[in-house]
Amino acid sequence: MLREDRILITGANGFVGTWLQREFKRRQIQDGRNLTVIAVGHGSGADRATDITDRGQVADLIEECRPTAVIHLAAVAAPAEARRLPRRAWDVNFQGTMNLAYATIEHSPDARFIFVGSSEAYGASFIDAAGEAVREDRPLKPMTVYGATKAAADIAVAQLAYEGLKAICFRPFNHTGPGQTDAYVAAAFARQLAEIGAGTRPPRMEVGNLSALRDFLDVRDIVRAYTDAALMEVPPDALGKAFNLSSARPIQIQSILDMLIDLSGLKVDVEIDPKRLRGPEVAVASGDNQAAFKTFGWKPEIPLGSTLSDVLEDWKARKKPQ
Template sequence: MTRVLITGVTGMVGSHLLDYLIDQTDWTIYGMLRWRSSLDNISHHVRRINSGDRINLVYADLRDSMSIDHAVQSALPDYVFHLAAQSYPKTSFDSPLETMDTNIQGTERLLGALRRHCKEAIIHVCSSSEVFGRVSSDKLPINEECTFHPASPYAISKVGTDLIGRYYAEAYGMCVMTTRMFTHTGPRRGDVFAESSFAKQIAMIEAGLIEPVVKTGNLDSLRTWADVRDAVRAYYMMLTIKPTPGEYYNIGGDFTLSVRDMLTKLIELSKYSSIEVKTDPERLRPIDADLQVPDINKFRNHTGWQPTIKFEKTMVDLLNYWRDQVKLKKDFLTR
């Protein structure tokens, strides 16, 4: 029986990957999470968890070597999706050392444990498009060979993650592949990210919980948008279609527009007729990666992957997700 380990299984991407693997494979799945992680994103699988029905949870922290070693020995995976990280760029400005320990040394701890216990595993290391950071317009679209110019402690940590993955492939002959996924979103996206924060605020406005004002950071950033459900399908294809040790791929959508235009679309989808937009200085980063447009030809040519979910559906599903979350909270508060 094929065994797979997903680190960060309760996050947006990890939970959607879990959904995909449950639907598309017969693999036995080990999901790694911290003891304090919320299970909300995987609660619809609760009857399967630790019941002998394919889904097993293993508790570990990327900053704790012994727990990582134990998780790897429990799972002994054939495939690994390393998604766990301190993934919030703005938070990284306040907690740079924690971010770097989690993302850089955490990746080292995980790959070291895999080298000791299941060296033949096929491994995906999730880096980030943020490694490219400040890119000049003449270098768009961004290909895999574009120079790294990270614009946050998070991005710096992902440069380390990226390089560690390739180092293990080259130094130890392990089948490690690295992705730089560009902006991807959808249901379960954390509200610290721009589009999810906007959707949550709009849902709260519709529910009468806050004034009709959406607070924003930088709206001028240009981004290519993908749906998280397309992203996890890409990750699966990378590990199962001619996996190539040491390869690294840019992955992203095919629809590009600014954060400002994305917010306009969300407001157009709202049930509320008049919403004001205000810049909140607390939401601005000291420096921003403001041109995130990928060249995905390398990955597309290798796997045949194409994004299939349209931008508007992603925005509708994201807004409906937050409407459901806000309704649950409102119902709880008014009992």
């Protein structure tokens, strides 16, 4: 008899959660796995609507579903939103994670707990690294509210691994793809270009800091790692560890913009919008991905040009005149 995998995903209806559900469906068809996905989130597509800041609701969720793996995506995920609503960010990103982790230990202790953190937790360690790719043993020195909430939850989950939580912590770097909101840089560029192409916006783009270098990936590569961590056998010493998900090839935001403009075939003017500048920023943020490769065999596969083309085509479809 095939083992039944019961995968509980929080934040399942979000950008990453939607792609993650597609990846599990693909694996189910490809491998013939006995697989059930429990989508926890808001909206009509969710199997369960649960407020992760409510300890009782979370305990009931885990006790009733008895997952074999929990993939915790739910978060106040946009750094700008976390900066605007810091108390909400701490309630969801930190306290919500704790509620879920403790409920898993109590009600489904054999379940693998996959916590999705963020490269933003490194913060000033990127500055200390002077442009080199950071490894997971670098200190967490967050510089933003969002980064701080993720760093705190990352540390707490790692501590709970000593109390029996079968935890794997991922620290994904910038990732994009079709379906992402324009709260993120590549999607923000693509939206403006789609509007210009549709004739609903003048041929002028408003941008923020273009000089920073960031490590970009495709969301479809990211969700492969989460799926592998939930389904595959992993070495016991992987539990309680953190893993960067990165390309180790930082690219300047200016180059992202240039690639998208080239893909659009448009002639546009580019203007710096002071409202899009975030104050002091890390010049280069890049991550070493060897730990993820050694443990899961994971590495990014989708070329950045293909990703950006897909993002632009997605926004063009959304902005196409009806």
